[in-house]
Each structure stands twice: as structure tokens, then as C-alpha cells.
Amino acid sequence: MDFFHKIIELFSTPKYMESIWEGLKTTLIISVLAALIGLLLGTLLAIVAIAKDSKWTKLPKLICKIYITVIRGTPMALQLFIMAYVIFAIRGFPQIVTATIAFGLNSSAYVAENIRAGILSVDIGQTEAGRALGLPGRTTMLKIVIPQAIKNVIPAIGNELIALIKETSIVSMIGMYDLTMAAKIIGSGNNMASYIVPMTVVALFYLGIVYLLTFGIKLIEKRLRASDKR
Amino acid sequence: MKKLLSILLVAVLLLGTVASFASCSNEETIIVQTNAFFAPFEYYDGTEIKGVDVEIMNMVGEKLGKKIEFENVEFSAIIDNVKAGEVCDAGAAGITITKERKDKVDFSTPYYTSVQYVIFEKDNDAITTKTADGTEYIVWETLAGKTIGVQTDTTGWIYTDGEINATADNDYGYNGVLYGTETKLNCYDNGQLAADAITANHIDVVIIDELPAQYIVSKNSSFKCVPLYYSGETDADDAPVEEQYAICVTKGNQELLDAINDVLAELMVKDAHGKTEIEKMVMTHMGMN
Numbered sequence: 110m111d112f113f114h115k116i117i118e119l120f121s122t123p124k125y126m127e128s129i130w131e132g133l134k135t136t137l138i139i140s141v142l143a144a145l146i147g148l149l150l151g152t153l154l155a156i157v158a159i160a161k162d163s164k165w166t167k168l169p170k171l172i173c174k175i176y177i178t179v180i181r182g183t184p185m186a187l188q189l190f191i192m193a194y195v196i197f198a199i200r201g202f203p204q205i206v207t208a209t210i211a212f213g214l215n216s217s218a219y220v221a222e223n224i225r226a227g228i229l230s231v232d233i234g235q236t237e238a239g240r241a242l243g244l245p246g247r248t249t250m251l252k253i254v255i256p257q258a259i260k261n262v263i264p265a266i267g268n269e270l271i272a273l274i275k276e277t278s279i280v281s282m283i284g285m286y287d288l289t290m291a292a293k294i295i296g297s298g299n300n301m302a303s304y305i306v307p308m309t310v311v312a313l314f315y316l317g318i319v320y321l322l323t324f325g326i327k328l329i330e331k332r333l334r335a336s337d338k339r
Numbered sequence: 340m341k342k343l344l345s346i347l348l349v350a351v352l353l354l355g356t357v358a359s360f361a362s363c364s365n366e367e368t369i370i371v372q373t374n375a376f377f378a379p380f381e382y383y384d385g386t387e388i389k390g391v392d393v394e395i396m397n398m399v400g401e402k403l404g405k406k407i408e409f410e411n412v413e414f415s416a417i418i419d420n421v422k423a424g425e426v427c428d429a430g431a432a433g434i435t436i437t438k439e440r441k442d443k444v445d446f447s448t449p450y451y452t453s454v455q456y457v458i459f460e461k462d463n464d465a466i467t468t469k470t471a472d473g474t475e476y477i478v479w480e481t482l483a484g485k486t487i488g489v490q491t492d493t494t495g496w497i498y499t500d501g502e503i504n505a506t507a508d509n510d511y512g513y514n515g516v517l518y519g520t521e522t523k524l525n526c527y528d529n530g531q532l533a534a535d536a537i538t539a540n541h542i543d544v545v546i547i548d549e550l551p552a553q554y555i556v557s558k559n560s561s562f563k564c565v566p567l568y569y570s571g572e573t574d575a576d577d578a579p580v581e582e583q584y585a586i587c588v589t590k591g592n593q594e595l596l597d598a599i600n601d602v603l604a605e606l607m608v609k610d611a612h613g614k615t616e617i618e619k620m621v622m623t624h625m626g627m628n
Binding site: 131194298299300301302 | 370375382385413425427529558
């Protein structure tokens with residue numbers, strides 16, 4: 110019963126709710142901005158990665174490959190640490206920018222691989238058909254391959270966005286006031302002096318955000334698949 | 340498509356950089372790092388950091404005519420950040436003066452003497468030593484074989500680690516009280532998390548500074564806390580594990596250090612009741628006024 114009393118106490122104390130809103134704001138800002146950076150940079154990386162081999166694309170492709178390998182191969186927590194304490198160890202540098210860039214870069218590597226996989230999943234026969242009908246390579250890509258690829262990519266991108274939102278919980282490591290930090294503060298000695306209730310409540314908040322996102326992705330997917338025969 | 344994307348991306352990154360530099364603080368701001376999980380010295384009240392250290396530093400800021408900005412970071416990062424002096428000027432987090440830390444940063448005069456406390460479950464109080472006059476404490480020896488929780492890099496961690504790992508052959512030059520016993524040490528990000536680990540049956544006791552310990556115990560009816568003692572020849576010789584808090588600044592920042600020392604000197608003057616201003620602040624932030 111104590112557990113439920115504490116939940117009621119949490120929701121009815123203005124100070125605690127203020128903490129939660131503040132944390133929610135930070136979590137959402139980082140998630141949205143990082144997702145944008147991730148999608149843009151990820152698309153760019155994917156385009157470079159699938160470009161035809163030529164002497165002009167050799168170096169960009171190599172950089173792209175190394176970038177994706179390094180970002181995917183190191184833990185997010187350590188990337189965030191390096192961003193905050195090595196690269197952006199500048200006086201008064203806003204942490205939210207540090208975190209946004211760190212998460213955006215991380216997300217871009219995964220998005221790039223998702224998009225690359227999506228484009229490759231469209232059968233080569235589609236490109237060949239387009240070219241055989243006399244369409245230029247560019248038009249074939251934009252009008253035939255990309256529309257089909259997007260449909261295949263959406264679920265994977267959704268997955269990545271969900272992972273991104275939940276992973277932002279580690280920004281409390283560098284002292285940022287996000288949802289997880291709000292839970293830590295509410296649970297700290299001078300407030301509730303127990304982590305169990307605030308952590309549970311905050312987990313529900315994350316669940317809520319992710320549920321809304323999933324719902325949005327489902328809608329987009331449904332529209333894109335409206336003409337599908339399955 | 341490619342062009343548009345790259346332009347957009349560059350624009351986003353540039354905007355971010357410009358926005359960040361625009362809000363960069365100038366020379367007039369003193370940045371103080373802390374770990375706001377150490378009530379009553381620093382804690383979050385809603386979205387604001389409050390506490391004794393905050394009050395002290397604000398007085399220092401007033402004296403120097405500069406703005407004080409508090410930043411909340413992991414406790415273990417503070418000393419190194421202050422040492423580098425790039426991202427902050429001072430650290431105020433109830434930091435105990437130790438020799439290792441002194442090599443890295445300059446400390447102000449000590450402003451509070453604390454003792455180490457042990458938090459444990461009430462049912463478990465067979466581990467305490469009780470004297471005839473009613474004082475209750477725990478000596479290191481009784482912790483042998485237990486799993487001890489501490490906050491990483493705090494003095495609780497330093498002492499416990501020392502008692503477990505010190506041998507006559509290594510740097511310590513003496514055998515730790517708990518050396519060779521089956522005592523285990525678990526590190527947590529903050530004291531509250533360690534205390535929750537007692538509830539979750541991960542550890543037996545938490546070793547932490549006096550005031551945070553009392554805070555945690557006052558809010559959790561199943562816990563109890565008593566001071567930690569070094570055992571002497573006889574029970575009467577048992578002595579508490581004492582330490583002194585001070586504020587640290589980057590080495591060579593004499594102006595700031597002098598200002599802090601001036602403010603502390605004013606706050607350490609005892610009033611008619613023998614209480615210093617600092618002690619009164621502590622009581623206020625403990626909610627005991």
C-alpha cells in the first residue's frame with residue numbers, strides 16, 4: 110500500500126511534478142532534434158554508401174564506412190562522455206547541444222544502415238525495368254526505387270527512433286535534467302528518499318512517449334501501404 | 340536532393356554552434372560544479388539547486404561582483420574538471436580534503452567537520468557497539484564479511500577501499516582492518532541508490548557522510564544509522580572516522596580562493612550560543628529550524 114501512497118504523493122506534490130515536466134521537456138527536445146540530425150545525416154551517409162564506385166566516391170565512401178563502424182561499435186554512454194568531457198569541454202557550452210549532437214551522430218549511423226538496407230531491398234529488376242523503358246538513372250531512383258524503399262525502411266526507422274528516445278535516459282550521466290534525472294532527484298534523500306516509486310512513474314512516461322510515437326509510425330505506414338495487395 | 344540535404348544539415352549544425360556560442364558565459368561568471376544529491380549541502384528543490392554550499396558560493400559571488408552558476412555533474416568528475424579549469428572554476432560539493440585531491444586542486448579552509456556513518460536495516464542492529472552512556476556506533480571490524488555500498492569516489496569509498504585492499508606491501512604501508520576478509524564493496528552513483536540497494540538485499544550496509552545518512556534514515560522507517568569508528572585498544576579508545584569539508588578551486592586562482600576564505604571566515608564566527616553561521620545554515624536546510 111505504501112507504494113500507492115507514494116505514487117499519489119508524487120503526483121500531488123507540485124515540486125515533483127515540476128521536476129517531471131522539466132525532465133520531460135529535456136528528453137523530448139534531445140529526442141526530436143537528435144532524430145532530425147540522425148535522419149538527415151543518416152540519409153546523406155546512406156546515399157554516399159550506395160553510390161557507384163568511382164575515383165570521386167572512393168574517399169567519401171571510406172570515410173562513411175569508418176564513421177559507421179566507429180559509431181556503431183562504441184557504447185552510446187562513452188560517446189556521450191567523450192562529447193561532453195573532451196570535444197565540447199568548453200566553458201558554459203550548453204549541455205543540451207552536446208547531448209543533441211552526440212545522439213544525432215549516433216542515430217545517423219543506424220539510420221544510414223537502415224536506409225541502405227531499404228534501398229538494396231528493392232529488386233535490381235525494378236531499376237533495370239526503369240532503365241529499359243528509357244528513364245534516366247536519376248528518375249528511376251527517385252520515382253521507382255525510393256518510393257518502394259521508403260515503405261521498407263519505415264518500420265526500421267521507427268525502431269531506431271524508439272531506441273533513441275529510451276537511450277536519452279543516459280544524459281543524466283553528464284548531469285542533465287532529463288526524465289531519468291527527475292526521477293533521481295525526486296527519489297533523492299531530501300525528497301522521497303526512495304528511487305522505487307519515481308523510477309516506476311518515469312518508466313510509464315517513457316512508455317507513453319514511445320506509444321505515441323509507435324502510433325504515429327503505424328499511421329504513416331498504413332498510408333504508404335494503402336495501395337498494397339497483401 | 341543531395342545538395343539540399345547537405346545544406347540543411349550544415350544549417351542545423353551551424354545554428355546549433357551559433358546558438359551555443361551566443362549563450363556562452365563570459366569572464367564575469369564563476370562556474371561551480373557540484374553533485375546535487377548531497378543534502379543539506381546541495382540538493383535539487385524542484386528544478387533549482389539549493390543548499391549550504393550554494394549559499395556560501397553566492398556570498399562569494401556577491402563579494403567579487405560576479406555571477407555564480409552551479410552545474411550538476413557526477414561527483415567523481417568534479418576534482419578533475421576543477422583541476423583542468425576549462426569548464427569550471429570551483430567545486431563545492433561537501434568535498435573532503437584528502438592528500439590525493441590536494442595534489443590536483445587548491446582547497447579553501449575547512450568549513451565543516453563530518454564523520455562517516457553506516458546505514459543498515461533496523462533488524463540488523465546486532466552489528467553495533469553500545470557503550471554504557473548510550474552512544475551507539477559500529478567499528479570497522481564488525482563489517483568484515485559484509486557487502487558494503489558506497490558512492491563512487493566519495494570518502495566512504497576511499498576509506499572502505501583502503502581498509503579492504505591496504506596491505507603492508509603496497510602504497511598504504513599497513514594492513515587494512517578488512518584486508519583478507521570476504522568483505523565486498525559495491526559502488527553506486529549516489530548515496531540514495533546505495534540505500535535502495537539495502538532494501539533490494541544487494542548489500543548489507545552503506546557507508547556515507549553523517550548528514551546525508553541522517554536525511555535518508557529520517558525518510559525511511561526501516562533504516563537506522565550510527566557513526567563509524569576505528570577501534571582502539573579498549574572500547575574507550577574507539578574514535579570516529581572524521582573528515583573536513585572544503586571548497587576547491589583550480590590551482591593558482593588565488594583571487595577566488597581568497598574570496599572563499601574570507602566568506603568562510605565570516606561564517607565560522609561563533610555567536611552567543613556557540614553556533615556558527617554554517618551550522619545554522621545546515622540546520623535550516625535540514626528543515627530543523
